[in-house]
Amino acid sequence: MTVTLDQIYAVTGVFLLIFTVLTLLDKKQSGKWGTAMFWGIYGITFIWGKEIPPAVVGAMVVVMALIAGAKWMGMGDYLSAATDFRRKMADKLGLWLFGPALAVPLVTFLVAWLFPKMGALVGLGIGSVVALALAFLLTRIMPVQAFQEGRRMLDAVGWAIILSQFLAALGFLFDKAGVGKVVAEMVATVVPVDIRLATVIAYCVGMALFTMVMGNAFAAFAVITTGIGIPLVIKMHGADPAIAGVIAMLSGYCGTLLTPMAANFNVVPAALLEMQDKNGVIKAQVMTAVPLLVVNIFLMYYLAFPGK
Amino acid sequence: MIKLIGVVIVIVGLLFRFNPLLVVLVAGFATGMVAGMSPVDILSAIGQAFVTNRYMSLLILVLPVIGVLERFGLREKAEDIIRSMRTLTAGRVMFVYQIFRQVTVGLGLQLGGHPSFIRPIIAPMTEAAAAREGARGTAWLERIRGMSASAENYGNFFGQLLFPAAGGLLLVKGVLENAGYKVDLLIMAQYAIPSAIAASAIALVRFLLLDRAIRSADKNKGGEQA
Numbered sequence: 001m002t003v004t005l006d007q008i009y010a011v012t013g014v015f016l017l018i019f020t021v022l023t024l025l026d027k028k029q030s031g032k033w034g035t036a037m038f039w040g041i042y043g044i045t046f047i048w049g050k051e052i053p054p055a056v057v058g059a060m061v062v063v064m065a066l067i068a069g070a071k072w073m074g075m076g077d078y079l080s081a082a083t084d085f086r087r088k089m090a091d092k093l094g095l096w097l098f099g100p101a102l103a104v105p106l107v108t109f110l111v112a113w114l115f116p117k118m119g120a121l122v123g124l125g126i127g128s129v130v131a132l133a134l135a136f137l138l139t140r141i142m143p144v145q146a147f148q149e150g151r152r153m154l155d156a157v158g159w160a161i162i163l164s165q166f167l168a169a170l171g172f173l174f175d176k177a178g179v180g181k182v183v184a185e186m187v188a189t190v191v192p193v194d195i196r197l198a199t200v201i202a203y204c205v206g207m208a209l210f211t212m213v214m215g216n217a218f219a220a221f222a223v224i225t226t227g228i229g230i231p232l233v234i235k236m237h238g239a240d241p242a243i244a245g246v247i248a249m250l251s252g253y254c255g256t257l258l259t260p261m262a263a264n265f266n267v268v269p270a271a272l273l274e275m276q277d278k279n280g281v282i283k284a285q286v287m288t289a290v291p292l293l294v295v296n297i298f299l300m301y302y303l304a305f306p307g308k
Numbered sequence: 309m310i311k312l313i314g315v316v317i318v319i320v321g322l323l324f325r326f327n328p329l330l331v332v333l334v335a336g337f338a339t340g341m342v343a344g345m346s347p348v349d350i351l352s353a354i355g356q357a358f359v360t361n362r363y364m365s366l367l368i369l370v371l372p373v374i375g376v377l378e379r380f381g382l383r384e385k386a387e388d389i390i391r392s393m394r395t396l397t398a399g400r401v402m403f404v405y406q407i408f409r410q411v412t413v414g415l416g417l418q419l420g421g422h423p424s425f426i427r428p429i430i431a432p433m434t435e436a437a438a439a440r441e442g443a444r445g446t447a448w449l450e451r452i453r454g455m456s457a458s459a460e461n462y463g464n465f466f467g468q469l470l471f472p473a474a475g476g477l478l479l480v481k482g483v484l485e486n487a488g489y490k491v492d493l494l495i496m497a498q499y500a501i502p503s504a505i506a507a508s509a510i511a512l513v514r515f516l517l518l519d520r521a522i523r524s525a526d527k528n529k530g531g532e533q534a
Contacts, residue, residue, distance in 0.1 A: 005363065008366065009363075011369065012365075012366060012368050015368055015369065015372070016368065045358065045359060045362065046362060049358075049359035052355075053352075053355075054351075054352040055348050055351045055355060056355065057354075058350070058351030058352055058355030058356075061354055061355060062333060062351070064329070065329040065330055065332075065333045068327055068329045068330075069327040081379045081380075085379075086378075086379065086380065086381040086384050087384055089379075090380070090381025090382075091381075093380055093385075094385065095385070097377050097380060097381060097385050098382075098385070100373055100376075100377060101373070101377055101382065101417055102415065102417075104370055104373065104415075105416045105417070105471065108471075108472065109472070112493070112494050119493065121366060121473060123472075123473070124367075124369065124370070124416075125369055128369035128370045128373060129369075131373040132376075135372075135373050135377060138380075139376055139379075139380045141379070141380075145376075146372045146376045147372055149371075149372060149375025149378065150372030150375045151375075152375055153371040153374060153378075154371050159327075159329055160328075161367075162329070162365060163329065163332075164361070164364040164365065164475055164478065164479050164482075165361045165362065166328075166329055166332045167332060167479065168357055168358075168360075168361040168364065168482040168483060168486065169332075169354045169358050170314070170318075170332050170335060171482070171486055172354075172356075172357035173314070173336045173340050173343075173350070173353055173354070173357075175486055175487060176340070176343060176353060177311055177340065177343030178311060178343065179311050179312065179314060179315065179339065182309065182311045182312055213319055214322050216322070216328075217476070218475075218479050219318060219322070219328075219332075221479060221480065222479075222483050223315055223318070225480075225483050225487075226483070226487065230484075230487050230489075241484045241489040242484070242489075242492060243495075243499045245480040245481075245491065245496065246469060246477065246496040247499065247503065248480075249469065249476050249477075249479075249480055250465075250466065250469065250500065250503045256461075256465060257465070261323075265422075265461050265464075266461075269422040269426060269457040269460070270453075270454070272422055272423060272426070272427045273422075273426070273457060275450055275454065277454075280451075280454040281461075284455045285462075288507070288511055288514055291510055292466075292503070292506060292507055295503065295510075296503055299502050299503060
């Protein structure tokens with residue numbers, strides 16, 4: 001039996017539509033219509049994304065961005081369990097609680113290894129369904145409540161869940177418009193692009209610096225990879241795209257450690273811990289992030305050019 | 309040069325804290341316009357890329373499972389495990405937490421975070437451990453809290469790409485495939501391992517240096533930066 005990615009997308013879409021219905025039925029939901037529309041539209045793009053004309057999907061995506069930008073989304077009432085119930089159940093179920101949670105990665109890896117044609121993504125989908133079944137067996141929870149819990153977690157993430165897809169779309173437009181070429185030409189005026197190590201340094205340091213400016217390694221990745229990574233490191237010097245790409249992303253994460261723009265990771269925790277210096281977390285991270293960036297430069301230089 | 313307008317919009321927009329979705333959308337439209345695309349072409353490009361990259365958000369499927377387990381005490385159980393290392397030194401608590409975070413996030417599990425683990429569990433534990441050795445006072449607290457918070461970031465950042473369906477890897481895949489390169493998620497996850505080990509090693513040295521500074525706390529009030 002083969003499971004396709006499209007089937008996994010359909011299941012995801014059905015989940016989203018269930019969340020939409022639960023949102024509409026929730027009497028205490030704040031921003032009810034905005035939230036329901038957002039998840040509803042999103043669910044439709046998962047189920048019928050390929051059938052609907054791309055321009056219409058594009059318009060739907062714009063509507064989602066407007067809902068998020070207008071702050072029309074909110075939290076609801078998920079009929080959550082009280083603290084003492086969670087404590088009691090934690091003592092009763094103990095380490096078994098980790099069973100379903102670990103089933104997700106286990107099935108993901110197994111499917112990716114044993115059925116490379118289906119791949120890790122289909123594996124993740126199958127793993128989620130298997131884990132959900134195990135969780136039902138373990139907890140004997142009502143299915144509707146399981147989706148309430150899922151909705152609780154999704155509402156907590158909110159519109160940010162589609163940010164990656166947005167950034168990929170932006171990268172696609174950048175690529176169509178030839179932004180990469182312009183950035184590459186600019187970099188070529190300051191970096192000796194004939195030297196492989198110089199291009200690797202430009203890619204990794206560029207990722208770190210751009211992440212610091214934008215506060216987000218994902219956003220930086222789309223720009224720096226089309227601008228420096230692909231034209232200079234991959235095309236010109238023949239780096240393996242997969243290896244160079246992942247190490248570039250990790251170089252970006254070194255930048256995340258160094259910037260107050262990544263507020264959730266650096267500034268909010270300082271406030272949360274009642275630190276006097278709101279940059280105290282960043283200061284603690286400098287002497288780890290800088291050596292680690294250097295390590296990543298060498299890793300890309302030595303690993304990403306197999307046989308060259 | 310005008311083609312870089314999208315980059316400028318992204319930087320300025322994020323700097324002024326506009327909603328990132330709107331910022332990206334405006335940057336996309338501006339970039340498409342200067343490249344001579346019609347609004348419908350731009351919408352089509354956005355729609356097409358959005359649909360192609362749906363896999364980036366497949367973690368939606370995992371949410372009900374994790375939500376159910378949380379309802380039945382998953383977090384409480386994880387806290388129990390972390391608390392059982394009460395007798396360790398501050399630096400070792402940070403290191404064990406970092407490894408715990410790195411391994412679980414590498415398995416695709418989001419167990420951790422500053423609000424749920426560092427503030428209520430790790431920071432009090434490390435502060436108490438340091439105080440036992442005589443490292444007290446505001447300067448020490450600042451330093452220990454900063455490093456406790458950093459353990460969460462190291463574990464999270466340098467563990468997450470070990471999971472083949474991680475958001476970061478999916479974005480790498482998406483951007484590279486837009487440009488015509490086929491890449492494999494399992495291979496990418498493998499090549500995240502060396503950086504993960506390097507991050508743990510560097511952090512371990514930092515944490516051990518902190519422990520050493522704490523041990524000599526009474527002789528060396530306030531301590532230097534490790």
